Amino acid sequence: MDSFGRKIDYLRISITDRCNERCLYCMPEGYTGWEQTRDHLTADEIIRVVRVAAGLGFRKFRLTGGEPLVRGDILEIIRAMKTISGVEMIGLSTNGTRLEKFAKPLQDAGVRAVNVSLDALDATIYKRVTGGDVNQVVAGIRAAVSAGFERVKLNCVLMRGVNEQEIWPLVLFAAEHGVPLRLIELMPLTRTDVLTEKNFYPVGDAMKLLQQRDELIPRPDARIGHGPAQYFLLKQTGALVGFIGALTNLHFCENCNKMRLTADGKIRPCLGDHGEIDLRSALRNNADDAALQKIFLSALQSKPLEHHFRDNYQPTRPMTAIGG
Numbered sequence: 001m002d003s004f005g006r007k008i009d010y011l012r013i014s015i016t017d018r019c020n021e022r023c024l025y026c027m028p029e030g031y032t033g034w035e036q037t038r039d040h041l042t043a044d045e046i047i048r049v050v051r052v053a054a055g056l057g058f059r060k061f062r063l064t065g066g067e068p069l070v071r072g073d074i075l076e077i078i079r080a081m082k083t084i085s086g087v088e089m090i091g092l093s094t095n096g097t098r099l100e101k102f103a104k105p106l107q108d109a110g111v112r113a114v115n116v117s118l119d120a121l122d123a124t125i126y127k128r129v130t131g132g133d134v135n136q137v138v139a140g141i142r143a144a145v146s147a148g149f150e151r152v153k154l155n156c157v158l159m160r161g162v163n164e165q166e167i168w169p170l171v172l173f174a175a176e177h178g179v180p181l182r183l184i185e186l187m188p189l190t191r192t193d194v195l196t197e198k199n200f201y202p203v204g205d206a207m208k209l210l211q212q213r214d215e216l217i218p219r220p221d222a223r224i225g226h227g228p229a230q231y232f233l234l235k236q237t238g239a240l241v242g243f244i245g246a247l248t249n250l251h252f253c254e255n256c257n258k259m260r261l262t263a264d265g266k267i268r269p270c271l272g273d274h275g276e277i278d279l280r281s282a283l284r285n286n287a288d289d290a291a292l293q294k295i296f297l298s299a300l301q302s303k304p305l306e307h308h309f310r311d312n313y314q315p316t317r318p319m320t321a322i323g324g
Helices: 043-056 074-082 099-109 123-130 135-147 163-176 205-209 280-284 290-299
Strands: 010-014 060-064 089-094 113-117 151-158 181-185 216-218 230-234 240-244 258-261 267-268
Touching: 010 043, 043 074, 043 280, 043 290, 060 074, 074 089, 074 099, 074 240, 099 113, 099 135, 113 290, 123 135, 135 151, 135 163, 151 163, 163 181, 163 205, 163 240, 181 205, 181 216, 205 216, 280 290
Parallel strands: 010 060, 010 258, 060 089, 089 113, 113 151, 151 181, 181 240
Antiparallel strands: 216 230, 230 240, 258 267
């Protein structure tokens, strides 16, 4: 439990800050602030952290980046995690560009759930947002659906004037493939001017747009994964759509259950708070498991009641450096 009585049992682990795309909301234009590879936690260090975290009661783990599939030893990390007592779920968040090749090996290694970023289906819009090729991602999603994961979810970050016209095509795509689509409000993680009427597209507007085409049926019983999405079933299309309103939902943080570990070994108790606690130094100075547990518990007790995105938040590290 943290200081506010929330059960924290979910650790998102960034295994690299590198990425083969350049998403507008994740990496500032011209960004060159990547950590040296030697500063990333090694596979052995990551596995040890998972073992210590599992010993404290963490049960759900998700590997993120950057793009985790650019790291060459990811399958070895997953296989080792799967053997650790207490690890109940291993998930992966990916941009999907390498998923066509890796979907089945990931499932075989022990990944149970995959989240894929898909901010547009139109190739031009997708390239504007990410710099990448949407056809690779669509092939990866189809491979993931075929691989037999327990869950495959699609994530779309909403950007006014950029991709709101893609919401309905994404809903139809999700319905066609039988996977949930989550619509996510833009958060100030690369730029400070995103919370303006020009840039910000709230989930409430997305709901109104969908209600013009279909009936939204609340699904408060839908527990698809371990995140904060509020789900609705679209009556005609059969699509299941989740809305993640980090900025407009004033109760967003009440049931938060997660902390993050950055690729360079910092525990970050809250995405929307600058607080970080160094774990890498202890790992590399031969700290025993008890000392590592104390660091985790210290981070847990420093977790704030809610994020500070509404309070003129000024990002100091972009999303690619924090982990998705």
